[in-house]
Amino acid sequence: MRSFEYASPTSREDAVNLLAENPGQAVILAGGTDLLSLMKDDVETPARIVSLKAITDLGGLDSSSTGLRIGPLVTLDELAGHAEVKEHYPSLVQAALGVRSPQLRSMGTVAGELCQRPRCWYYRGGFGLLGRHEGKSLVTAGENRYHAILGNAGPAYFVSPSSLAPALVALGARIKLLGPKGDRELPLETFFRIPKAEGEREHDLGADEIVTDILVPPAAGPNATYEVRQKEALDWPLAAAAVALEMNGSRVKSARVVLGHVAPTPWVAAEAAKALRGKAPDEAAGDAAGRAAVKGARPLSHNQYKIRLARVAVKRATLRATGKEV
Amino acid sequence: MGAELFSSKQMCRRLRTKTMFYQSEPDPSVPPSNDNSFWCTHSMNCMGPDGEVAEPKMCLPGRGCFESV
Numbered sequence: 302m303r304s305f306e307y308a309s310p311t312s313r314e315d316a317v318n319l320l321a322e323n324p325g326q327a328v329i330l331a332g333g334t335d336l337l338s339l340m341k342d343d344v345e346t347p348a349r350i351v352s353l354k355a356i357t358d359l360g361g362l363d364s365s366s367t368g369l370r371i372g373p374l375v376t377l378d379e380l381a382g383h384a385e386v387k388e389h390y391p392s393l394v395q396a397a398l399g400v401r402s403p404q405l406r407s408m409g410t411v412a413g414e415l416c417q418r419p420r421c422w423y424y425r426g427g428f429g430l431l432g433r434h435e436g437k438s439l440v441t442a443g444e445n446r447y448h449a450i451l452g453n454a455g456p457a458y459f460v461s462p463s464s465l466a467p468a469l470v471a472l473g474a475r476i477k478l479l480g481p482k483g484d485r486e487l488p489l490e491t492f493f494r495i496p497k498a499e500g501e502r503e504h505d506l507g508a509d510e511i512v513t514d515i516l517v518p519p520a521a522g523p524n525a526t527y528e529v530r531q532k533e534a535l536d537w538p539l540a541a542a543a544v545a546l547e548m549n550g551s552r553v554k555s556a557r558v559v560l561g562h563v564a565p566t567p568w569v570a571a572e573a574a575k576a577l578r579g580k581a582p583d584e585a586a587g588d589a590a591g592r593a594a595v596k597g598a599r600p601l602s603h604n605q606y607k608i609r610l611a612r613v614a615v616k617r618a619t620l621r622a623t624g625k626e627v
Numbered sequence: 628m629g630a631e632l633f634s635s636k637q638m639c640r641r642l643r644t645k646t647m648f649y650q651s652e653p654d655p656s657v658p659p660s661n662d663n664s665f666w667c668t669h670s671m672n673c674m675g676p677d678g679e680v681a682e683p684k685m686c687l688p689g690r691g692c693f694e695s696v
Contacts, residue, residue: 426641426668434669444671 302340306349311356313479313513319351321481321509327351329511331374331410335417342425344418353511362386369517373412377465378403380411390517392468392524392543392622399464399528402535412512414465415476415489416504419565420537421448421459429499431456445601447539450608452564453599457495460562461503466493467543467561468526470569474517480510489515493566503565521547521555525622528561529610538562540607542570542594542614544622546582553577553586558594558618563611570594573615587619588612639686640696641668641675669694 310316320327327349330336339345353359353374361372364385371380380386381397400406400414418424423432423439432440433456440448440458448458466489474489492505506512524545528538541561547554558573573594580586591612598608617627644663666673667681669692675681676692687693 422668422671426671428669439669439671 303343303346305340305347307352308349309352309355313356313359313511316351316353316356316511317479317481317509319349320511323349325508327508329353329416331413332376332405332408333413334405334409335413339418339425342427344425344427359511359513364389366519368519371411371515371517373410373512373515375411377406377409377411377414380465381406389520390468390472390524392471392526392545392618393465393517395526395621396464396468396528396541396543399526399530399538399541400535401533405535411465411515415463415469415492415515416506416512417462419459419503420462424459430459430496430501430503431499432458433499441601444603446603446606448601448604449564450595450598450600450604450611451560451568452495452566453601456497457503457565458601459503459565461493461564461566461568462537462562463567464526464528464538464541464561466567467541467559468524469515469517470567471543471545471557471559472517472520472524473545473557474515476512477514477516478506478510479513480507484513486516490567490569495565521545523548523622523624525618527614527618527621527627529614540610540614542591542611542618544577544590544615544618546577546619546622551581553580553582556590558590558615560594560611560614563598563607570615572596577619582619582623583625584616584620587616590619591615637687638683638696639667639690639693641692641694642666642681642683642686643668667692 308319328347330350330352359372360374362375363370377397381394449460470490476489476492477486526543528541530538543559545557556574556577558570560568573590576590576593594615595608595611620627644665665682667675669676
């Protein structure tokens with residue numbers, strides 16, 4: 302690891318100023334669970350680290366009639382253990398507990414989980430976010446078994462690594478950011494984006510901005526996350542789905558279905574939501590939604606299997622949301 | 628065969644083995660061995676991009692795909 306300057310501001314504004322003074326050379330430290338490994342691998346070589354840990358109002362989890370405000374420094378364990386979250390947003394609890402390492406849940410923060418960098422081994426091996434070498438993609442010609450099956454027209458083939466993002470996007474969450482020009486708020490769905498060139502990032506957080514709030518509206522109905530994993534120990538899921546339903550009696554009035562770990566962003570499956578509308582959320586409807594969710598999937602040479610996993614994840618998340626444990 | 632081997636400037640920077648990531652100090656009473664699994668971060672495979680095996684004795688200067696540290 303290379304030497305760096307460490308700053309520990311106590312206000313949001315100071316944090317933004319410290320980032321803006323050194324554009325592109327300063328990085329944010331929250332839980333540090335991703336950043337430190339990136340630095341050890343020489344993928345990130347910041348000149349300055351701006352720790353947010355001393356900014357107390359970036360923590361806290363508040364529930365009110367307008368929904369949930371999650372401070373960016375709330376840890377995954379705090380989120381999963383919060384009584385209101387457990388009662389109304391089980392999809393968030395299931396996603397947070399999907400991070401199987403107690404140490405990571407204890408240190409890792411919600412904003413850090415959302416902004417963690419992709420796990421693509423070409424990126425982590427130093428070939429850049431797009432995994433290119435001598436003008437060619439290493440992913441399409443190489444080991445792509447864990448890469449994207451959706452949103453993979455190129456040049457980005459990595460998958461969004463966040464487990465919380467699908468659940469939050471399905472719940473209609475918004476994110477607030479603060480930069481030198483003031484704050485801005487946007488739907489979490491549009492916060493994530495697919496980079497088109499090396500140097501672009503996979504989300505919309507500027508180099509001189511920080512996350513200040515994650516805002517989740519009141520849950521309209523049952524919701525759940527289901528992850529398909531290679532092993533139950535610490536690992537990222539192979540495919541995941543989050544489902545948020547609004548019910549009209551025993552039938553689905555409206556639905557949001559979001560896939561995780563199968564595309565460079567959390568993938569909103571509008572066709573799957575449409576397939577659930579007006580139906581009882583049973584196995585047949587869940588299966589139809591799963592098939593609709595992966596209708597546009599285009600597997601790479603080694604990841605055809607992920608199509609079925611994503612399909613099953615949607616079905617099982619639908620069943621889990623309505624209390625049918627799978 | 629652990630981190631000490633990989634501190635060699637002669638080794639290709641794309642070669643990896645799990646022992647590189649161990650946090651423990653090497654035990655001098657345990658003789659080095661070459662029974663680990665190695666992989667190349669260019670090909671993400673036990674074979675390098677040139678189709679030859681990725682392992683310490685092969686991933687040396689002179690090989691076409693060699694990258695210095």
